[in-house]
Amino acid sequence: MTGPEPARVSAGEAGRTIVACARRLWQAGLIAGADGNISVRVGDDLLVVTPRGMPKADLEAADLVLVSLAGDHRGGFRLPSSELDLHLRIYRERQDVGAVVHAHPPTATGFAVAGVGIPGDVLPESISLLGPVPVIPYATPGTLAVGDGIVPYLRGHGGVLLANHGAVTWGADLQLAQIRMESMEHAARILLVARSVGHVTPLTEAQVAELTRPGG
Numbered sequence: 001m002t003g004p005e006p007a008r009v010s011a012g013e014a015g016r017t018i019v020a021c022a023r024r025l026w027q028a029g030l031i032a033g034a035d036g037n038i039s040v041r042v043g044d045d046l047l048v049v050t051p052r053g054m055p056k057a058d059l060e061a062a063d064l065v066l067v068s069l070a071g072d073h074r075g076g077f078r079l080p081s082s083e084l085d086l087h088l089r090i091y092r093e094r095q096d097v098g099a100v101v102h103a104h105p106p107t108a109t110g111f112a113v114a115g116v117g118i119p120g121d122v123l124p125e126s127i128s129l130l131g132p133v134p135v136i137p138y139a140t141p142g143t144l145a146v147g148d149g150i151v152p153y154l155r156g157h158g159g160v161l162l163a164n165h166g167a168v169t170w171g172a173d174l175q176l177a178q179i180r181m182e183s184m185e186h187a188a189r190i191l192l193v194a195r196s197v198g199h200v201t202p203l204t205e206a207q208v209a210e211l212t213r214p215g216g
C-alpha cells in the first residue's frame with residue numbers, strides 16, 4: 001500500500017497529536033503501562049518519537065524526542081523509544097509514510113501469539129483500511145531484528161502483527177496509523193467471536209476487488 005507524500009507537520013503539532021494518540025491507545029486498552037511507541041515524520045530527515053520507558057498515559061509533549069532518520073538525537077531531554085530502529089526502518093523504506101504506531105492490542109496480539117494473521121477477505125473495513133495483516137516471525141523487542149523482519153512486509157500492507165509481541169501500523173499521517181491500529185484490534189475481536197460461534201465466511205474475490213485500498 002503506497003500513497004502520496006505524507007503531509008508535513010510541525011514538531012509542535014506532531015507532539016500534540018502523539019500525546020493525544022498515546023492517551024487514546026491507553027484508554028482503549030491497546031497499550032498498558034510503558035508499552036508501545038508512536039512517531040511522526042516532521043521533515044525529510046526528522047521525526048518526533050515517544051521516549052523510552054514512560055507510561056504512555058502520562059506522556060506530555062515535553063517528553064518527546066526529536067531524532068534524525070539516521071537515529072541521531074536532535075532534541076528533547078529523554079532517550080528515544082527502545083523500538084526506535086523499527087520506526088526508522090519504516091520511514092527509510094517508505095517515503096510516503098508520515099506516522100508509525102506500535103502497540104500491544106490484546107486480541108490482535110493473541111492472534112500474533114497463535115501465529116494467525118488477520119485475513120484480507122473477511123471484513124470490508126479491515127480490507128479497505130489495512131489489507132491482509134501477516135504475522136512476522138518473532139524477534140527480541142528493541143533489537144535490529146524487529147526491523148529486519150518487518151521490511152519485507154511494508155508494501156501491500158497497512159500494518160503487521162509481531163509474533164509473541166504486538167502490532168505495528170503506519171500511514172500517511174498519525175490519524176490513519178492510529179485508526180489502523182484500532183481497526184486491527186476490532187477485526188481480531190470480531191474474528192474471534194465468529195470462530196467461536198461458527199465458521200468465518202470469506203468474501204469472494206470480486207467482492208474484495210470492489211473495496212478500495214487507500215494508500216499509505
Ligand SMILES: [Zn+2]
Pocket residue numbers: 035036102103104141165166
Ligand atoms: Zn512492543
